[in-house]
Amino acid sequence: MAQVVCVFRFAFSDSGLFSPPPTRYDEGMAEEPLPLPFPFRYDIDFILRTWPFKPGVVAARLVRAGDGREVVQMRIEMGIMQMEAVGRPDGEHPGGCANCLEWLQELVRAQAEPFVLNDRQCMEIDREFLQYYHRRVCYLALRKFDRALADADYTLRLMDFAAEYSTNRPWVLSHEQYRPFVIFHRVQAGAMLALEKSGAEAAIETINRGLEEMREIFVKFGAEERFEHDELVGQLSTMKESLREEYRVGKTLAEQLADAVAAEEYERAARLRDEIARREGGKGVA
Numbered sequence: 001m002a003q004v005v006c007v008f009r010f011a012f013s014d015s016g017l018f019s020p021p022p023t024r025y026d027e028g029m030a031e032e033p034l035p036l037p038f039p040f041r042y043d044i045d046f047i048l049r050t051w052p053f054k055p056g057v058v059a060a061r062l063v064r065a066g067d068g069r070e071v072v073q074m075r076i077e078m079g080i081m082q083m084e085a086v087g088r089p090d091g092e093h094p095g096g097c098a099n100c101l102e103w104l105q106e107l108v109r110a111q112a113e114p115f116v117l118n119d120r121q122c123m124e125i126d127r128e129f130l131q132y133y134h135r136r137v138c139y140l141a142l143r144k145f146d147r148a149l150a151d152a153d154y155t156l157r158l159m160d161f162a163a164e165y166s167t168n169r170p171w172v173l174s175h176e177q178y179r180p181f182v183i184f185h186r187v188q189a190g191a192m193l194a195l196e197k198s199g200a201e202a203a204i205e206t207i208n209r210g211l212e213e214m215r216e217i218f219v220k221f222g223a224e225e226r227f228e229h230d231e232l233v234g235q236l237s238t239m240k241e242s243l244r245e246e247y248r249v250g251k252t253l254a255e256q257l258a259d260a261v262a263a264e265e266y267e268r269a270a271r272l273r274d275e276i277a278r279r280e281g282g283k284g285v286a
Contacts, residue, residue, distance in 0.1 A: 044080065053077050060138035072138050081134060085147075089131040100128045101158050108165070117166045125162050129155060129175065136185055145189040145196075152186035176221075180214050184232040187211075191239065200247035205254055207240045 051059070052075075059075035062085065070085040083089035088099045095103035104125075108115045117125070132151050139148035159179060163172050187210030195203040211233060218227040227233060243249060 047080060051075055051080075058137050058141040060141045062142065062144075072135055072142075074134060074138050083131070083135050083138070088128065089135045090127075094124055099154070100124050101154070101161055104161060104165070115165055117162065117168075122162075122166065122168070122171060125158060128158060132158075140185060140189060143192070145192045148189040149186055149193065152182050152189065155182050156186070180217055180230070180232055183210060183214055183217075184236065187236060188239070191243075195243070200243045200249045204240050204243055204249060207236050207243075208254065211236055 053059070054075075055077070061073050062070055063073055065071050072083045072085050072089075074081040074083070084091045088094075094100050095106065097103040097106065104117075104121060132155050136148050136151040136155070139145070139151065156179070159175055159182070162175060166172050187207055190210070191203040191206040194206045214230075214233060214236075215224070215227050218224050218230075
């Protein structure tokens with residue numbers, strides 16, 4: 001398979017979304033664990049020795065737990081993070097629901113007066129943003145693009161909910177600043193899926209749509225002049241041109257249509273629209 005430049009970007013920050021929330025230590029955590037039958041061991045020395053940590057590299061794997069379910073493991077400095085492969089990464093069910101968003105949506109439906117997020121609910125949202133980020137980068141590293149795409153879409157829906165139902169604008173903005181980053185991951189995953197299923201032209205169109213979505217966010221926050229110089233935008237543009245080169249793809253139909261409209265070549269634009277509709281209709285039948 002041809003090599004395509006697709007840099008999966010992972011980042012942690014000292015503040016904001018990717019910082020662990022404040023941890024409360026209960027007194028009971030300092031107690032000695034209950035003894036278990038020999039030969040059970042509490043340490044994970046063997047795993048750490050056989051799976052070394054590499055700074056700057058997302059090392060992830062899918063393994064089977066003792067009960068047979070699939071879990072995601074991520075090697076971190078001085079340890080391992082283990083997440084559920086489906087559902088909420090920590091396996092919890094807030095309010096008896098599959099995830100925080102479903103729980104909060106139920107609260108909105110059940111409440112007669114206008115719903116506003118409280119501090120505890122905001123903390124739960126923060127926890128999920130971090131959890132889904134960790135699992136998303138693992139799925140990108142594992143090339144499980146469908147799963148990475150699903151986790152990115154969920155994160156964006158949760159962001160939308162938080163923005164709609166919170167009155168704490170600084171808190172909302174602390175998450176909104178990462179929306180382009182989540183979209184960046186979603187576009188990477190979507191483009192690689194499109195490449196596998198439909199070819200390079202479909203992958204390029206996926207990137208183009210993602211870039212337009214990112215541009216709209218820059219415009220929304222009055223930072224349009226920074227769009228062309230943004231690092232994430234540059235990486236997606238590099239990925240797009242790499243696809244063109246490796247698969248010898250010229251301008252896509254949608255790109256040709258945009259050029260025709262800009263040049264006021266309306267007959268050509270009409271033919272291109274018909275061709276795009278024909279292709280999309282063919283996909284629907286298939």
